[in-house]
């Protein structure tokens with residue numbers, strides 16, 4: 001069942017539109033990633049789905065509701081991650097949770113949330129004294145206090161150190177495990193690769209691809225590469241006839257073999273058969289970064305010249 005449906009969304013502040021004919025749907029229980037560089041229109045799209053911005057055209061339904069017309073009703077069923085600036089430094093952790101619980105018709109017991117998200121011993125601490133990771137956990141608890149069916153998390157791990165980022169990823173997986181649908185806006189390839197069931201890749205206001213992370217990577221129409229350093233001379237012909245091998249080139253003391261499918265095992269066997277000793281034989285796997293380059297013609301995070 002689709003929990004979110006977005007059809008032909010357009011939002012403009014001038015020309016061209018910052019969100020331009022965007023369509024996607026999010027299924028119940030998935031972690032749906034919205035990935036893209038700065039200014040691609042991710043936040044605008046998500047804020048239209050949250051009812052915070054009014055689309056110029058297009059149709060949006062979240063849990064069957066119109067985010068603008070039914071915003072009040074929707075606010076009871078959707079969890080939105082707060083921006084840090086919205087919590088006063090002096091508010092105590094329990095006060096924040098109690099306050100946010102009061103906004104909802106049927107809130108969760110925030111005491112249980114404190115325990116669940118590892119904040120029980122921070123109950124009386126002031127928000128301003130929390131570490132980055134603790135603040136993130138509190139934001140998640142606040143997003144969940146209304147017992148939502150869907151949560152929107154926007155750049156949740158920006159600014160966190162690698163350990164805190166990984167910790168936050170585990171929390172996001174736990175949210176999904178409770179059956180809540182998660183929409184995750186991210187700048188980070190590794191994050192969506194780790195967490196998301198499907199990803200919409202945004203670029204300049206449009207969705208340029210929508211697939212599973214593995215699907216996006218495998219769609220990169222380029223060969224895999226195997227690089228190694230032979231420890232004895234050998235003839236390229238040993239490898240050119242191997243199934244799956246597309247080319248064999250040399251660069252300094254390295255040999256670069258490009259190929260498709262499961263060619264790496266066949267190359268290793270051919271080298272062993274001809275008794276060619278080699279050092280370093282890793283296959284270079286394609287990543288989502290490669291997929292982005294293939295989709296847009298430029299590297300992720302670089303502006304168009």
Ligand SMILES: Nc1ncnc2c1ncn2[C@@H]1O[C@H](COP(=O)(O)OP(=O)(O)OP(=O)(O)O)[C@@H](O)[C@H]1O
Pocket residue numbers: 013018036037038039040041042043044045187
């Ligand atoms: N209220 C506004 N008025 C005018 N322009 C806006 C407004 N809000 C956003 N924009 C512009 O719309 C474009 C898309 O912004 P948006 O915040 O949706 O992108 P984003 O993909 O979320 O980027 P980031 O990753 O940097 O948050 C940007 O060029 C931004 O400057």
